Amino acid sequence: MSRALILSTLCLAVLPACSAEESDTSLTQVADVPATPVLAAPVAMENEQIHRLMQLKEGMYSGALPVGDAAFAELAALGIKTIVCVDGARPDLEAAARHGLSYIHVPIGYDGIDRDTSNAFARVAQEVEGPLYFHCHHGKHRGPAAAAIALRAATGCTTQEALAVLEVAGTSRDYPGLWRDVAGWTPPTADEVLPELHEVAQVADFTASMATLDRDWDELKALRASSWQTPEAHPDLDLRRSVKAFAEHYADSANVIPAEHATDVVLLDQMQAGLQMAEKLQLLVEEASNPPTAAQIPALEEAFLELKASCKDCHKDYRNE
Ligand code: HEC
Numbered sequence: 001m002s003r004a005l006i007l008s009t010l011c012l013a014v015l016p017a018c019s020a021e022e023s024d025t026s027l028t029q030v031a032d033v034p035a036t037p038v039l040a041a042p043v044a045m046e047n048e049q050i051h052r053l054m055q056l057k058e059g060m061y062s063g064a065l066p067v068g069d070a071a072f073a074e075l076a077a078l079g080i081k082t083i084v085c086v087d088g089a090r091p092d093l094e095a096a097a098r099h100g101l102s103y104i105h106v107p108i109g110y111d112g113i114d115r116d117t118s119n120a121f122a123r124v125a126q127e128v129e130g131p132l133y134f135h136c137h138h139g140k141h142r143g144p145a146a147a148a149i150a151l152r153a154a155t156g157c158t159t160q161e162a163l164a165v166l167e168v169a170g171t172s173r174d175y176p177g178l179w180r181d182v183a184g185w186t187p188p189t190a191d192e193v194l195p196e197l198h199e200v201a202q203v204a205d206f207t208a209s210m211a212t213l214d215r216d217w218d219e220l221k222a223l224r225a226s227s228w229q230t231p232e233a234h235p236d237l238d239l240r241r242s243v244k245a246f247a248e249h250y251a252d253s254a255n256v257i258p259a260e261h262a263t264d265v266v267l268l269d270q271m272q273a274g275l276q277m278a279e280k281l282q283l284l285v286e287e288a289s290n291p292p293t294a295a296q297i298p299a300l301e302e303a304f305l306e307l308k309a310s311c312k313d314c315h316k317d318y319r320n321e
Pocket of ligand 1: 088107207
C-alpha cells in the first residue's frame with residue numbers, strides 16, 4: 001500500500017515559495033544537483049536530549065522526535081533552523097517556535113517513499129533554510145530514509161553514500177520499500193512540479209490514530225522495563241493512566257479504519273482482537289495492586305507480549321510493504 005502525500009488545503013506560508021502562484025511557475029525546473037565529491041560517512045552522535053542523532057553532512061541531521069523544550073533547545077544549539085517531520089503525528093509547532101525553529105511536515109509510511117514525496121524532500125533540500133533536522137518517531141527508519149533522499153538531492157552523492165545513512169541509522173530490512181526508494185532515487189525532472197511544503201500536512205485519521213497509539217505504547221514499554229512501575233527517569237508516567245489512554249486510543253483507531261481496508265475481514269478481525277487485548281491489559285492493571293506485585297506481573301507480561309505480536313503481525317501484512 002502506498003500512501004501519497006496528502007497536501008493540506010491550507011498553505012501555511014512557512015516558505016516564501018509556499019504559494020500556489022509561485023509553485024506553478026518557478027518550480028518546474030530540473031533539480032540542480034551538484035556533481036559531487038565523496039562525502040564523509042554519516043556519523044551517529046551521542047546526545048542526551050535527541051535520541052539517535054546522526055549527522056549526514058554539515059547542516060543536515062536526522063534523529064528521533066524532539067520532546068519538550070530541552071530537546072528543541074538542543075536542536076537550536078546545534079544550529080538547526082528547520083525541522084522536517086515525516087511522522088504521522090502533528091509536529092509540536094509551538095515548542096519549535098519558542099526556540100526560533102520552523103517546521104515542515106511531510107508524513108511518510110513504512111512502505112516506501114513515492115515520487116511526489118521524494119520530490120518534496122528534494123524541494124526541502126533545495127529551498128528550505130538549513131541546517132535541517134529530519135525526524136520520524138524513533139529516528140531509525142523513516143527519518144533517516146527521508147534525510148538520505150534529501151542528501152542525494154542536496155549533494156548528488158552516490159547510491160552507496162545514501163544507503164550508508166540507513167546502515168548507520170540501523171534502518172530495518174523489514175522495510176524494503178525505504179531501502180528501495182533511497183537506492184532508486186532520481187532527481188525531479190524538468191516537467192515535474194514539486195509539491196508544496198506545509199508546516200502541518202493533512203494526515204488520514206487512521207494514520208494519526210496509529211501515531212498516537214505508538215506514543216502510549218512507548219509509555220507502556222518504559223513502564224514494563226521498570227517492572228511495571230513508574231520509572232525513575234520518568235516520574236511523570238503512571239501505569240494506570242497510560243494503559244487507560246492506550247486502550248482508549250486503540251478503540252479510536254478501530255473506529256477510523258480507512259476505506260481501503262473497510263471490508264477486509266482479516267484486518268478488521270486483527271483490529272478487534274488487538275482491541276480486546278488492550279482492554280484485557282487495562283483490566284489486569286486495574287485489578288492489580290499499584291504497583292503490581294511479583295505474582296501479578298506474569299499476567300501483565302503475557303498480555304503485553306500478545307499485544308506486541310499483534311501490532312507486528314498486522315503491520316507485516318498491511319503496513320510495511
Ligand atoms: C489490524 C492492523 C493493525 C494493528 C493491530 C496495529 N496497526 Fe499500526 N498500522 C496499521 C496500518 C495499516 C498502518 C499504516 C497506516 C497508514 O500509513 O496510513 C499502521 C501504522 C502505524 C504506525 C505509523 C504511523 C505513522 O506515523 O505513519 C505506527 C507507529 C503504528 N501503526 C503503531 C502501532 C502499534 C504500536 C500497534 C499495537 C499496539 C499497532 N500499530 C497495531 C495497522 C495496524
